[in-house]
Amino acid sequence: MFNLICGKIQFVCRRAFALKSASEYLKRVNTGRAGVVTFAAVMEKVKCLIIGSGPAGYTAAIYAARAGLKPVMYTGPQPGGQLMITNDVENYPGYPEGRMGPEMMDDFRRQAERFETDIRNEMITRVDFTGPVHKAWSESGAEIHAPAIIIATGASAKWLGIPNEERLQNAGVSACAVCDGFFYRKQEVAIVGGGDTAAEESTYLAKICSKVHLLVRRDEMRASKIMQERVMNTPNLIVHWNTEAEEVLGQDVVDGVRIVNNKTGEKSVLPVTGFFVAIGHKPNTDIFKDWLTLDESGYIVTNPGRTTTNIPGVFASGDAQDKIYRQAVTAAGTGCMAALDAERYLVEKGF
Numbered sequence: 001m002f003n004l005i006c007g008k009i010q011f012v013c014r015r016a017f018a019l020k021s022a023s024e025y026l027k028r029v030n031t032g033r034a035g036v037v038t039f040a041a042v043m044e045k046v047k048c049l050i051i052g053s054g055p056a057g058y059t060a061a062i063y064a065a066r067a068g069l070k071p072v073m074y075t076g077p078q079p080g081g082q083l084m085i086t087n088d089v090e091n092y093p094g095y096p097e098g099r100m101g102p103e104m105m106d107d108f109r110r111q112a113e114r115f116e117t118d119i120r121n122e123m124i125t126r127v128d129f130t131g132p133v134h135k136a137w138s139e140s141g142a143e144i145h146a147p148a149i150i151i152a153t154g155a156s157a158k159w160l161g162i163p164n165e166e167r168l169q170n171a172g173v174s175a176c177a178v179c180d181g182f183f184y185r186k187q188e189v190a191i192v193g194g195g196d197t198a199a200e201e202s203t204y205l206a207k208i209c210s211k212v213h214l215l216v217r218r219d220e221m222r223a224s225k226i227m228q229e230r231v232m233n234t235p236n237l238i239v240h241w242n243t244e245a246e247e248v249l250g251q252d253v254v255d256g257v258r259i260v261n262n263k264t265g266e267k268s269v270l271p272v273t274g275f276f277v278a279i280g281h282k283p284n285t286d287i288f289k290d291w292l293t294l295d296e297s298g299y300i301v302t303n304p305g306r307t308t309t310n311i312p313g314v315f316a317s318g319d320a321q322d323k324i325y326r327q328a329v330t331a332a333g334t335g336c337m338a339a340l341d342a343e344r345y346l347v348e349k350g351f
């Protein structure tokens with residue numbers, strides 16, 4: 001529900017922002033019918049377009065702006081990226097006391113704006129990398145031409161694909177404990193996953209909920225040692241090893257989850273009102289698949305030690321190209337690399 005409301009508010013804000021900034025590159029055309037207007041897109045030329053706005057995108061923007069590239073950034077549907085739904089970030093250097101993910105992203109954004117990055121809260125929905133000048137289209141119809149494009153589109157939460165999981169989203173099923181945990185105060189909930197996200201979110205939920213069931217499909221967790229220790233030391237957090245969720249139960253809202261022990265085949269029902277999924281992420285690279293080399297999981301393939309891709313002038317950074325480290329600090333690092341690579345490329349090619 002919280003997600004839904006935030007989504008709607010963000011959508012309205014995005015729209016408002018899009019219409020405001022659109023004045024620079026969209027022409028309002030009256031169709032002649034009362035009250036009905038359309039927008040005719042006008043092509044805009046920029047030096048450096050940044051697609052995406054997590055740590056990678058904002059860092060790329062800071063470096064590109066300071067290098068005089070006047071970057072234009074399209075933030076995507078969740079400005080700030082995954083850290084906007086993250087709790088305390090304790091491992092980003094420079095924040096000795098830790099920082100809430102959304103606050104950190106606000107810091108990043110303000111720093112990018114300080115150097116006059118043109119930030120637009122909108123999505124790029126289509127690209128054409130025929131080159132040498134690349135093209136991108138926004139959801140409101142703007143057509144951007146840029147010789148250098150930095151991709152920082154990040155990754156999105158994965159789902160299990162079990163019965164009722166999709167139908168009951170926003171009615172008890174969620175992929176973001178930090179966003180939705182509040183609605184399950186003093187209630188019993190389940191969460192699936194064995195990585196750092198599941199460990200972090202399950203301990204977060206344990207502070208709010210009466211009981212938390214963590215469903216781990218193997219007999220060990222992938223999460224870091226310190227996070228596992230937190231899980232094991234949380235009294236109202238019960239770990240179910242070798243356990244998978246088979247079906248979410250409930251008519252209008254979640255009222256249980258059917259689980260199975262994959263070693264013994266034993267099935268049971270947990271009487272939970274909230275069902276959280278924390279099993280990793282999928283890179284947001286669909287719009288690039290016809291142009292860029294992607295690996296078998298959809299991550300953009302970059303040249304070793306660089307952010308260059310198979311298309312000259314297109315650079316990839318952050319979680320869209322990193323399935324190994326996937327940290328805010330590594331994303332920021334590759335964002336910096338992408339801006340430096342883009343700057344050198346533009347100079348070399350005389351743009």
Ligand code: NDP
Nearest residue numbers: 193194195196197198200217218222278279280281325326
């Ligand atoms: P991971 O890919 O690390 O872990 C995914 C987990 O979900 C694994 O335990 C996996 O099981 C399990 N899983 C996957 N598919 C299924 C399925 N169909 N059914 C049941 N379980 C499934 O993703 P995370 O999101 O946890 O972490 C991503 C990265 O972000 C990591 O590098 C992590 O360290 C980092 N991170 C860091 C944080 C921090 O430092 N504060 C917080 C959160 C994330 P299996 O192990 O069997 O494959």
